[in-house]
Amino acid sequence: MKKNASLVDVARRAKVNISTVSRTINQTGKIGMDTQERVLRAMRELGYKPNRVARRLRARGSSSFLLGLIIPNIQNIFFADLARGVEDVAYRSNYAVLLCNYDEDEAKERFYLDVMQLESVDGIILPPIHEEDPAVLQVVRNGTPVVCVDRSLARGGLDKVEVDNHLGALRAVEHMIAQGHRRIGLIGGPADSSTGKERTRGYKDAHLQAGLPLKTELMRFGDFKQESGRTLAHELLGLADPPSALFVCNGLMTAGALEAIAARGLKIPRQVGIVGFDELPLAEVFNPPLTVVRQPAYEVGKCAAELLLKRIEDGQRPTTSLKLHPELILRKSC
Amino acid sequence: MKKNASLVDVARRAKVNISTVSRTINQTGKIGMDTQERVLRAMRELGYKPNRVARRLRARGSSSFLLGLIIPNIQNIFFADLARGVEDVAYRSNYAVLLCNYDEDEAKERFYLDVMQLESVDGIILPPIHEEDPAVLQVVRNGTPVVCVDRSLARGGLDKVEVDNHLGALRAVEHMIAQGHRRIGLIGGPADSSTGKERTRGYKDAHLQAGLPLKTELMRFGDFKQESGRTLAHELLGLADPPSALFVCNGLMTAGALEAIAARGLKIPRQVGIVGFDELPLAEVFNPPLTVVRQPAYEVGKCAAELLLKRIEDGQRPTTSLKLHPELILRKSC
DNA sequence: CCAAGTGGAGCAAACGTTTGCCTTGCCTGG
DNA sequence: CCAGGCAAGGCAAACGTTTGCTCCACTTGG
Numbered sequence: 064m065k066k067n068a069s070l071v072d073v074a075r076r077a078k079v080n081i082s083t084v085s086r087t088i089n090q091t092g093k094i095g096m097d098t099q100e101r102v103l104r105a106m107r108e109l110g111y112k113p114n115r116v117a118r119r120l121r122a123r124g125s126s127s128f129l130l131g132l133i134i135p136n137i138q139n140i141f142f143a144d145l146a147r148g149v150e151d152v153a154y155r156s157n158y159a160v161l162l163c164n165y166d167e168d169e170a171k172e173r174f175y176l177d178v179m180q181l182e183s184v185d186g187i188i189l190p191p192i193h194e195e196d197p198a199v200l201q202v203v204r205n206g207t208p209v210v211c212v213d214r215s216l217a218r219g220g221l222d223k224v225e226v227d228n229h230l231g232a233l234r235a236v237e238h239m240i241a242q243g244h245r246r247i248g249l250i251g252g253p254a255d256s257s258t259g260k261e262r263t264r265g266y267k268d269a270h271l272q273a274g275l276p277l278k279t280e281l282m283r284f285g286d287f288k289q290e291s292g293r294t295l296a297h298e299l300l301g302l303a304d305p306p307s308a309l310f311v312c313n314g315l316m317t318a319g320a321l322e323a324i325a326a327r328g329l330k331i332p333r334q335v336g337i338v339g340f341d342e343l344p345l346a347e348v349f350n351p352p353l354t355v356v357r358q359p360a361y362e363v364g365k366c367a368a369e370l371l372l373k374r375i376e377d378g379q380r381p382t383t384s385l386k387l388h389p390e391l392i393l394r395k396s397c
Numbered sequence: 398m399k400k401n402a403s404l405v406d407v408a409r410r411a412k413v414n415i416s417t418v419s420r421t422i423n424q425t426g427k428i429g430m431d432t433q434e435r436v437l438r439a440m441r442e443l444g445y446k447p448n449r450v451a452r453r454l455r456a457r458g459s460s461s462f463l464l465g466l467i468i469p470n471i472q473n474i475f476f477a478d479l480a481r482g483v484e485d486v487a488y489r490s491n492y493a494v495l496l497c498n499y500d501e502d503e504a505k506e507r508f509y510l511d512v513m514q515l516e517s518v519d520g521i522i523l524p525p526i527h528e529e530d531p532a533v534l535q536v537v538r539n540g541t542p543v544v545c546v547d548r549s550l551a552r553g554g555l556d557k558v559e560v561d562n563h564l565g566a567l568r569a570v571e572h573m574i575a576q577g578h579r580r581i582g583l584i585g586g587p588a589d590s591s592t593g594k595e596r597t598r599g600y601k602d603a604h605l606q607a608g609l610p611l612k613t614e615l616m617r618f619g620d621f622k623q624e625s626g627r628t629l630a631h632e633l634l635g636l637a638d639p640p641s642a643l644f645v646c647n648g649l650m651t652a653g654a655l656e657a658i659a660a661r662g663l664k665i666p667r668q669v670g671i672v673g674f675d676e677l678p679l680a681e682v683f684n685p686p687l688t689v690v691r692q693p694a695y696e697v698g699k700c701a702a703e704l705l706l707k708r709i710e711d712g713q714r715p716t717t718s719l720k721l722h723p724e725l726i727l728r729k730s731c
Numbered sequence: 732c733c734a735a736g737t738g739g740a741g742c743a744a745a746c747g748t749t750t751g752c753c754t755t756g757c758c759t760g761g
Numbered sequence: 762c763c764a765g766g767c768a769a770g771g772c773a774a775a776c777g778t779t780t781g782c783t784c785c786a787c788t789t790g791g
Contacts, residue, residue: 181446
């Protein structure tokens with residue numbers, strides 16, 4: 064195990080004290096030009112790279128160039144895009160990202176929050192598991208900067224960046240109504256998720272605006288997984304008086320609904336229209352191309368990371384909360 | 398910034414020396430039953446959690462419960478699945494994962510390799526950027542355990558787990574030939590990627606086996622991105638004597654090819670058949686459902702992480718290299 | 732009765748930084 | 762000529778662990 068050059072090696076070679084080396088690196092304290100020159104040369108010659116672990120151990124509070132990102136599941140493309148957004152701005156500022164999947168599992172979330180703190184990350188980005196997430200609140204109290212993404216925390220006064228889910232759903236359903244649909248099935252998200260709730264609210268408001276009645280038998284709620292999309296779509300399409308179009312509240316459930324539609328041999332959009340939340344990789348080349356509500360996932364991650372970096376720099380700055388606009392991409396499925 | 402309880406706090410409360418606490422935690426050294434009891438109680442009462450940073454700083458060489466994962470792009474679902482596999486086994490062993498995207502960019506890869514070493518990760522999982530990746534070799538020489546995934550390194554004698562790309566392509570093209578196709582277009586990967594080469598080899602071998610001639614005008618090579626899939630498919634389909642089916646060497650390029658096919662108004666599989674590498678989210682519900690070669694991405698990650706953990710435990714164990722089998726999923730597109 | 736062995740636990744160094752404080756030499760204003 | 766100030770840089774503590782050594786008190790075999 065070849066050791067990396069350390070401060071003392073550099074110091075020895077430059078014939079100065081280690082504190083001098085440290086100070087030239089960090090531009091802190093006053094060091095003469097010539098000495099700096101010597102130190103820099105020694106560093107170059109030895110290929111010195113400061114040890115991040117030691118730095119973090121010592122400099123708790125000052126920056127250690129590590130961000131934590133805790134997400135439900137990286138296999139969900141929304142979070143993959145988001146993660147990429149975070150990563151890109153982190154990289155540009157020389158930060159690395161510690162990434163964890165918590166699978167909507169509270170124990171796992173807690174474990175990872177612990178890890179993050181014990182790793183002394185500079186800050187954490189996460190979608191809270193629910194609106195009163197006590198573990199997260201605890202972390203915040205400990206003084207670690209946190210920014211919420213996608214979902215938000217009821218209390219805590221945190222920076223956050225969300226997508227305007229209500230608006231996205233509203234626009235989508237408005238469009239469906241404009242296409243002439245009067246019986247629109249809803250495949251919604253879990254009632255305890257803020258995103259699910261907001262999208263459902265958009266669906267309802269679109270109906271209210273248009274003076275259309277809400278029928279409970281047309282509104283079903285799943286768990287954001289493919290399986291439930293399929294099941295619920297089957298339920299809806301099996302109704303005596305089935306909906307003429309489906310509004311599905313996330314990508315995976317949309318895929319599930321598509322399965323059901325295919326299984327029943329229904330033609331899109333003639334026999335049933337469909338609009339889903341989340342852009343899907345093949346949506347554009349699907350037959351017919353899928354009309355979807357695209358969430359700016361990458362931008363969410365990007366903004367969140369930017370906010371976090373700013374907060375790390377200045378813990379006192381006023382909190383900001385962003386609401387990014389989703390985009391209704393009109394294609395042929397409705 | 399509330400501080401966590403430290404060893405000294407526990408020691409003070411249990412009225413023992415910190416070394417005693419450390420030893421009871423790590424089950425190293427001989428400590429009396431009663432003392433252990435006292436220490437454990439003190440730990441519980443203070444909610445003590447060992448500081449991972451300090452541990453890593455000191456115990457370079459002993460385990461610090463951090464794994465590094467460097468991948469081209471987490472937005473590529475293959476790597477997302479792989480990452481998930483890694484994460485799951487890591488979590489089960491109380492490891493956290495430091496994840497980085499290097500974007501096939503050598504500078505970025507180098508930066509992240511540095512970070513990993515400076516963070517003293519216990520080991521690294523990555524697909525080398527190419528077969529003679531000097532930066533990776535350097536890391537290996539430094540003594541950090543590394544396991545290669547997906548792609549491999551020509552030298553170095555490392556643990557690795559790959560997918561049998563040759564086999565996957567072979568089976569796919571065999572199937573296409575069995576379906577009666579005689580002119581099969583290839584949209585291959587970059588010539589300097591081992592995966593691309595292997596898949597191309599599979600394509601060729603299937604032809605040889607069947608006694609079919611290889612036509613260079615039917616073989617095009619892209620960069621594994623959607624754009625190139627579209628362009629190359631257009632080129633192939635625009636030929637005077639176009640191929641009757643396309644074999645596409647990864648998921649993104651398949652999506653691109655599908656775009657081209659749709660743009661030309663061609664019917665699958667009647668006018669053109671298509672088989673792609675990589676399972677895609679909507680492939681199953683596509684119209685028609687897509688025949689694809691599914692790579693066991695999750696398993697690759699899982700096996701790699703298991704291998705890495707074993708190596709961390711025993712640096713001397715003989716290296717193993719796994720070759721996982723892809724699966725040809727027959728659907729309707731060819 | 733003594734040497735050697737053993738179980739139990741403390742001391743202090745080391746890991747590689749950052750940083751508060753101190754020292755030194757030189758300059759400057761009075 | 763001297764006090765005070767300042768620029769430059771050294772000393773050593775501290776961050777929270779792990780671990781090699783030492784130390785002590787017993788036991789035990791000869």
